[in-house]
Amino acid sequence: xxQVRLWGSLASAIxxxxxxxxxxxxxxxxxxxxxxxxxxxxxxxxxxxxVAIDGLLYNxxxxxxxxxxxxxxxxxxxxxx
Amino acid sequence: MALGSKRDTSKRDFKIVxxxxxxxDGIDKVTxxxxxxxxxxxxxxxxxxxxxxxxxxxxxxSIDTSRAEALTGVHAVVTRADFGDVEDAATADTLDxxxxxxxxxxxxxAVAAVAAASDxxxxxxxxxxxVEYEPLPHVTDVDEAMAPGAPVLxxxxxxxxxxxxxxANVISRCQFxxxxxxxxxxxxxxxxxxxYRTEATHQGYIEPHACLASMGPDGQADLWCCTQGHYxxxxxxxxxxxxxxxxxxxxxxxxxxxxxxxxxxxLEPVALMLSKKAGRxxxxxxxxxxxxxxxxxxxxxxxxxxxxxxxDGRITAGFAELRYQxxxxxxxxxxMGAMSAFAPYDLENVRTIGWDVVxxxxxxxxxxxxxxxxxxxxxxxxxxxxxxxxxxxxLEVRLKNAAREGxxxxxxxxxxxxxxxxxxxxxxxxxxxTAPLGPNQGRGVACGFWFNFGGDTCVSLNITPxxxxxxxxxNPDIGGSRASMSMMAAEELGIPYDKVxxxxxxxxxxxxxxxxxxxxxxxxxxxxxxxxxxxxxREMCRRAAKVWGIDEEAVVWEDGAxxxxxxxxxxxxxxxxxEIAAIASNTxxxxxxxxxxxxxxxGVSFATHMVDTxxxxxxxxxxxxxxxxxxxxxxxxxxxxxxGQFQGGAAQGIGWALNEEYIYGEDGTLQNPGFLxxxxxxxxxxxxxxxxxxxxxxxxxxxxVRGVGETSIVPPLAAVANSVSDASxxxxxDLPLSPPKVLAAIQSR
Numbered sequence: 007x008x009q010v011r012l013w014g015s016l017a018s019a020i021x022x023x024x025x026x027x028x029x030x031x032x033x034x035x036x037x038x039x040x041x042x043x044x045x046x047x048x049x050x051x052x053x054x055x056x057v058a059i060d061g062l063l064y065n066x067x068x069x070x071x072x073x074x075x076x077x078x079x080x081x082x083x084x085x086x087x
Numbered sequence: 088m089a090l091g092s093k094r095d096t097s098k099r100d101f102k103i104v105x106x107x108x109x110x111x112d113g114i115d116k117v118t119x120x121x122x123x124x125x126x127x128x129x130x131x132x133x134x135x136x137x138x139x140x141x142x143x144x145x146x147x148x149s150i151d152t153s154r155a156e157a158l159t160g161v162h163a164v165v166t167r168a169d170f171g172d173v174e175d176a177a178t179a180d181t182l183d184x185x186x187x188x189x190x191x192x193x194x195x196x197a198v199a200a201v202a203a204a205s206d207x208x209x210x211x212x213x214x215x216x217x218v219e220y221e222p223l224p225h226v227t228d229v230d231e232a233m234a235p236g237a238p239v240l241x242x243x244x245x246x247x248x249x250x251x252x253x254x255a256n257v258i259s260r261c262q263f264x265x266x267x268x269x270x271x272x273x274x275x276x277x278x279x280x281x282x283y284r285t286e287a288t289h290q291g292y293i294e295p296h297a298c299l300a301s302m303g304p305d306g307q308a309d310l311w312c313c314t315q316g317h318y319x320x321x322x323x324x325x326x327x328x329x330x331x332x333x334x335x336x337x338x339x340x341x342x343x344x345x346x347x348x349x350x351x352x353x354l355e356p357v358a359l360m361l362s363k364k365a366g367r368x369x370x371x372x373x374x375x376x377x378x379x380x381x382x383x384x385x386x387x388x389x390x391x392x393x394x395x396x397x398x399d400g401r402i403t404a405g406f407a408e409l410r411y412q413x414x415x416x417x418x419x420x421x422x423m424g425a426m427s428a429f430a431p432y433d434l435e436n437v438r439t440i441g442w443d444v445v446x447x448x449x450x451x452x453x454x455x456x457x458x459x460x461x462x463x464x465x466x467x468x469x470x471x472x473x474x475x476x477x478x479x480x481x482l483e484v485r486l487k488n489a490a491r492e493g494x495x496x497x498x499x500x501x502x503x504x505x506x507x508x509x510x511x512x513x514x515x516x517x518x519x520x521t522a523p524l525g526p527n528q529g530r531g532v533a534c535g536f537w538f539n540f541g542g543d544t545c546v547s548l549n550i551t552p553x554x555x556x557x558x559x560x561x562n563p564d565i566g567g568s569r570a571s572m573s574m575m576a577a578e579e580l581g582i583p584y585d586k587v588x589x590x591x592x593x594x595x596x597x598x599x600x601x602x603x604x605x606x607x608x609x610x611x612x613x614x615x616x617x618x619x620x621x622x623x624x625r626e627m628c629r630r631a632a633k634v635w636g637i638d639e640e641a642v643v644w645e646d647g648a649x650x651x652x653x654x655x656x657x658x659x660x661x662x663x664x665x666e667i668a669a670i671a672s673n674t675x676x677x678x679x680x681x682x683x684x685x686x687x688x689x690g691v692s693f694a695t696h697m698v699d700t701x702x703x704x705x706x707x708x709x710x711x712x713x714x715x716x717x718x719x720x721x722x723x724x725x726x727x728x729x730x731g732q733f734q735g736g737a738a739q740g741i742g743w744a745l746n747e748e749y750i751y752g753e754d755g756t757l758q759n760p761g762f763l764x765x766x767x768x769x770x771x772x773x774x775x776x777x778x779x780x781x782x783x784x785x786x787x788x789x790x791x792v793r794g795v796g797e798t799s800i801v802p803p804l805a806a807v808a809n810s811v812s813d814a815s816x817x818x819x820x821d822l823p824l825s826p827p828k829v830l831a832a833i834q835s836r
Contacts, residue, residue, distance in 0.1 A: 011499055014262025014438070015248045024265075049247055058500035062688040062787050063538060070687060079499035082261055082422035086540050086605020087290075087347020087453030087797060 008036060008072050011079040012047075019046040033057060034068025036078065054083035103578045104790060107727045110570050111588065112341070121341045124297030124313030125372045132299065133162055133202040135361050135371035136209040137354070138216050139381060140191030140198050143225035143447040143755025144238060147191060147218060150199055154215040160208035163364035164216070165357060166199045171329055180416040182327045184450045185356050191220065192240055192415035193447050194756040195380025202361040202369045225447040225755035229412035230389050232256040232446045240445045244417055256445050258417040263425050263498050264438030268393075271404025271436030275395025279473050282391050283465040284821045285804070286748035287412075289384040290454050291739065291767045294343025295375060296382060300358035301368040306330065308359055310337045315349040315563055316602025321594045327356040328363075335359075338593040339563040346739065347453030348383040350602045379760040384749055385454035386411040386419045390465040396473040400484040404436035405429045405497070409462060412444045413451035419443045420451070420458030423538075426498035427801070428462035430536035431485070431507050431693060433494040447755050453604060456537040456797035460740060460804050464822065467533035467805030472818055481532050481809070482515045485695075489534075506719025506783035507534065507693035513779055514695045519715045528701045528712065529814025535694045535801025539794030540605030541686030544612050545598035548576060548619040550627070550678040554665030556580065558589040558619070560612050561600030566796055567728035568608045572616045574724055575790065579620035581647035582664055598683055606794020609724055610785070611686035617789050623680030630674040631662045690785030690793045694718035696737065696802035700810040707830025709745055709811055715777040721785040721793030729795050734776040736799025742768045743800075744807035748823050 007027045017024045028043065030036035036057070041048045057064045058079040064070050065084070072078060115121035152164040167186045173179040187196045199216050203209035224238035231237055232254065239255045248260040272278050298312035308330065314320050317337040325332045342349065354371045361369040373382070388411045395403040407428050413419025425441035439462075474484040489508045495501050514520060514532065524530060547559045558576050562568060573587040580587075601607065624644040631649035632639035641656035642649050648661035671678050699713040716733040723729040746766040750758040759765045784791025804822060812818045817832045 013499060014264060014440075015260060018262070019247070053246075061500050061503040062690070063540065064687040065540075065542070065685070067685045067687050077501055081499060082426060084423065084538050084540060084605070085420070085453060085457060086538075086607065087350065087455045087457050 008074060008076065008078055010036065010040065013080060013082065016047055016050060016080060020044050030072055032068060032072060033064055033070040036072060056081040056084045099790070101578060103574050103584050104722065104724050105726065107725060108570065108574065108584045110567060111573065112564065112569060123294055123343055124340045127299040127311040127340065128370065129299060129301055129368035132368045132370050133204060133365055134206045134209045135200055135202045135358055135369040136213055137197045137357065137377070138199040138213045139377070140187065140194065140196040141756070142191055142220055142222050143194050143227065144223040145191045145220040146223060147187060147189060147198060148221055149219045151217040152199060154217070155201055155212040158208065158212050158215060160204040161201055161212045162204070162367060163202040163361045164199060164212070165360045165364060169360055169364070170327065173327060175326065178323060178326045181323060181351060182356065184416060185353060193449050195377065195449060197357065197381065200357045200361060202365045227446050227448055227751045227755055229387060229410050229444050229446065232412060232444050233410060233442065240415055240447065258443040258445060261422045261425055261441045262438065265495065266404070266434070266436030268404045268406050268436050268438050272393065272395040274397070274403040276398040277473060277476065278393060278395045279469050280393045281469055281820055282389060283468060285388045285461045285464060286822060287384045287387040287448065288743045288747040289379055289765065290346040290348035290452070291742070292344030292346060292348055295373040295378045296353050297372040298355050298358050299368060299370045300355065300362040302359055302362040304366065306334055308335045310335065310355060310359060311340060312337065312355055313340045313342050313349065315342065315345040315565060315604055317563065318561060318594055318600045319350065319602045320352055320355055323352050324356050324359055328359055336593055336595045339591060342563050342565055345565055346455050347457060347604060350453050350604050353382050375762060376760040379765060380757050381449050383452045383454065384449065386413045386451050386458065386461065388461045390462065392465045392469045394469045394473060396477070398477050400474060400477065400479045400487050402432060402434055402470070402488045405432070405434050405466065406438050407462065407465060408440045410442045410444060411458065411461070412446040412448065414448040415445055416450045417443060417445060418451070420453070424458030424462035427459040427536050428466050429497035431490055431534040432488045432497065433490045434497060437497040448749070455736060455739065455800040459535065459537055459801045460743065463533065463535050463801045464804035464808060467802065468808055468820065471531065471809040482511055482520070485534055486511045503786060504783055505691060505693060506781050509781045509783060510693055510695040510717040510719060513781060514697055514717045517715060517779065519697050519713060519777070524699065527704055527814055528699060529810045529812065530697065530699050531806045531809030531813055532695060532697045533802040533805035533809060535798055536691065537606065537798040537801055538691055539610065539689040540607045541611040541689045542601030542605070542607055543599045544615045544686050545600055545683045546612060546615045546619050547597060547679060547681040548616065548623050550623060550664065550668045550671065552668055552671065554668040556582070556587040558587060558616060559592045559597060560589060561592055561597045562603040562608050562612055563591055565603050566732055567725055568612060571609050571724040571728065572612060575613050575616045576620050579617050580624065580664060581645065606796040607689065610689050610788055610792050610794055613724065613790070613792055614686050614788055615682040615684055618682040619680040621680065622682060623678060626678050626680065627664065627667045630667050630671065630678070633674055634662070635659050688787030690721055690787055692719050692721065692793045692795065692798045694798045694802055696806040698803070698806045698810045700807065700814050702811060702814040702829060704833055707826035707828070707833060709824060709829060711741055711773055713774055715779065716799060717779045717781065718795065718798055719781045719783045719793065720795045721788065722782055722791040723780045724790070724792060726780060729780055730778040732795045733778040733799045737776045737803050738768055738773055740800045740803025741773065741807055744804045744822055745824050
C-alpha cells in the first residue's frame with residue numbers, strides 16, 4: 007500500500023482526508039486506483055494532476071515505479087512558461 | 088566576488104560543459120540572415136488580417152461579410168461559422184479566443200478575418216465587414232468580477248471546488264498547506280495582515296506573432312510560424328480544423344522572444360482556414376497593438392496575506408488568499424501561485440487558497456514561472472516588513488526560515504537537495520550586501536522558487552561520413568539550446584564543440600516534443616541528447632569490435648575514440664569517431680543514436696535577488712542603481728546563457744514592478760496598446776545586472792542540470808518593492824510602483 011498525500015481541495019472532496027492509502031506499484035496504478043476508490047476525485051484527475059514521488063515531479067509516465075515507502079504527493083497540474 | 092561569478096559545487100570534471108563557446112546562431116542574428124516568423128514567403132501568397140471587437144463585452148448578433156467578399160482582390164473571409172465544434176473544453180476555448188463565437192469577450196477579440204492580394208485591399212475589406220453587436224456590461228477587475236451581481240462572462244463553467252452562491256465568474260478554488268494557521272499565529276509576537284495588488288503585464292517579446300499557412304486541396308497543409316512549440320501548434324490546429332496531425336507539418340521560425348506567451352495559438356488556425364478557403368498561401372503578421380490587445384498577458388491579482396513572526400524572526404504561520412483573473416477564459420495560474428507562495432520556507436503552519444476568475448480581458452498566457460512572481464511579491468513583501476519591524480536583518484530572517492533538504496514544502500513534497508540556503512549565504516557574503524547607500528536610496532532582497540518541468544522529448548543524433556555530428560531536436564531555440572545541446576553531445580562523445588551542429592526539426596521529422604516552456608529544454612532535451620550520444624557510442628564501440636574481431640564488451644569509449652579494454656581485449660590503437668565514421672558503410676551502414684522519453688524528474692530551483700534603488704522625493708520616479716541575482720542552476724551548461732536568463736528575468740521583473748501595466752478605460756478598452764504607453768525597461772533604464780551562479784546538482788539529470796529560465800523572474804517584484812519601500816520610508820503594496828503612486832505614498836507619510 008502506498009500513502010498518498012492530497013492537496014486541500016482534493017481532501018475537501020473526500021471528507022477532508024489529507025492522506026489515503028492505495029494499492030499501487032506504479033504511477034498509472036496509483037491514478038487509476040484513486041479514481042476507482044474515490045470517485046469524487048475523478049473530475050480533478052480528469053483535468054490533470056502532477057505527482058511528486060520522493061521529491062521529484064512526474065506527470066504522465068504510467069510505469070514510473072512507486073515503492074511502498076515512497077513519499078507520494080498529488081499536486082495541481084503544473085504548467086510552465 | 089567578480090562580476091558574473093560562478094561557484095562550482097558539482098563533482099564531475101567536465102571538459103566542454105561549463106565553458107563559454109560562441110553561440111552558433113550569433114552571426115545569423117546580427118547579420119539578418121536568421122529567418123523569423125514574418126520573414127517567410129511563398130509564391131502566390133495572400134495577406135491575412137483580423138477584424139477585432141471594439142467592445143469589452145458584446146453579443147454578436149450578426150456578421151455580414153458579403154461586401155468584403157465582393158471586393159476585388161479579396162480571396163477569402165472567415166468567421167466562426169467556418170469552424171466546426173471542438174469537443175475538448177480547453178481547445179474549444181482556444182478556438183473561441185482565436186475567433187469569437189456568440190460573444191466578443193474583450194476589446195480586441197477576433198471576430199472575422201480576410202485574405203487578400205495586398206495589405207491595402209485586406210484593410211479595405213475589413214472595413215466592409217458589418218458586425219452587429221449588442222454591447223453588454225463588462226468587468227475587468229478581479230475583485231469586482233468575484234462580487235455578487237458582476238457581469239457574467241460564461242454560465243456553467245464553474246467547477247466542483249467553488250462553493251455555491253459565488254459569481255459564475257469564479258471558475259475554481261484550490262487550497263494547499265499543512266498545520267494549524269490560527270494556532271501558529273497565536274504563537275507570534277506580531278501578525279502582519281496586508282492586501283497586495285499586481286497588474287497584468289505582457290511578456291513583451293519583440294517579435295510579434297506571425298505565420299504563413301498553406302493548405303492544399305488534398306487536405307495536406309504546411310505552416311511556418313513563430314512559436315515556442317510547433318508540435319503544440321500542429322496538435323492544436325489539427326484539433327481545431329479537424330485535420331489528422333500527420334497531414335499538417337509545422338516548421339518553427341527563429342523566435343524573437345516568447346517568455347511563455349507563445350505557448351498557444353492565436354493566428355495559426357485562422358491562417359490555415361483562410362488558406363483552405365482561398366486555395367493560396369496566407370501570411371499573417373500581428374501589429375504591436377494586436378499583440379497587446381489580443382495575446383498574452385499574464386494575470387492580475389489581489390492577495391490577502393497573514394504572517395506571524397516571533398521577535399527573533401521565526402515565522403510561526405503563513406496564510407495567503409490569492410485571487411487571479413486570467414482574462415476571458417478559465418485557466419489563470421493561481422494554482423501555481425498558491426503552491427509556490429511559501430515554497431522557500433520551512434513552515435509548521437502554512438495555507439494558501441487560490442481563486443481562478445474570468446474577466447473581460449484577453450485570455451492570459453503563460454509568463455515565465457506563471458503565477459509565482461505575483462505570489463512571491465505578496466509573501467516576500469510581508470516577510471520583509473515583519474523583519475524590518477523587529478529590526479532584524481532580512482537575509483538572516485530568511486536563512487532562519489529557509490527550506491532545506493528534508494523540509495516538507497508548503498505545497499506538499501519533501502525537498503531533496505536544494506540551493507536556497509546557498510543563495511542566501513552567498514548573498515550575505517557578497518559585497519553588494521554591505522555597500523553604502525546614499526540619501527533616498529534603499530536596498531531590498533527577496534527569494535523565489537520554481538518547479539521546472541520535463542515532458543515528451545525526442546532527439547536524433549547522426550554521425551556524418553566525415554565524422555561531424557548533426558543533432559536534430561524539436562524545440563525552438565529560445566535561450567541558447569542549440570549551443571547547450573551541442574556542448575552536451577560533444578561532452579558525451581569526447582569531440583570538439585564545433586564538430587556538432589544542432590538543428591531544429593519540423594514536426595514531420597521527429598516524434599512529439601513538448602513546448603519550450605517550464606525551463607524544460609536544457610534539462611529534458613539535454614538528457615535525451617546525452618542518451619542519444621551514449622547510444623551512438625555503443626554502436627561505434629560495436630563497429631570497432633567487429634573490425635578488431637573482439638567482443639564488443641571489451642571495447643570502451645574514451646576521449647572521442649573506441650579503445651580495447653580488459654585483459655583479453657588485445658592490443659589495438661584507439662579508433663577515433665572520424666575513423667569509425669569513415670568506414671561506417673563497410674561495417675554495417677550509417678551510425679546514429681536516438682532517444683525518446685517523457686523526461687520526468689526535473690529538479691526545483693531557488694533564487695535570491697538583491698537590488699538598490701533611488702527614489703526621487705519630488706516626482707516619485709525610481710531609478711535602479713544596482714542589482715545582483717543569486718540562483719541555483721544545478722549545472723550551468725553554458726554560463727553565458729544562464730547569466731542571460733538570470734538577467735532577463737530580473738529585467739522583466741523590474742518592468743513588472745516599476746512600469747508595466749494594462750490600463751483599461753471605463754469602457755473596458757485597453758488604453759495603452761503600444762510600447763510608448765506600455766513601458767518596458769530598455770537598456771538605458773537598467774544597471775548591469777550582476778549574477779552569481781550556484782551549482783547544486785539535480786540528481787534527476789546525468790549532468791545535474793536544473794531549469795534556469797523561470798526562477799529568475801520570481802523574486803524581482805518583491806525585491807524591487809522592498810528596495811523602494813526602504814528608500815522611500817513607506818511600505819508599497821500595489822504594483823506597478825509608477826511615479827504618481829510612489830509620490831502619493833511619500834506625501835502620505
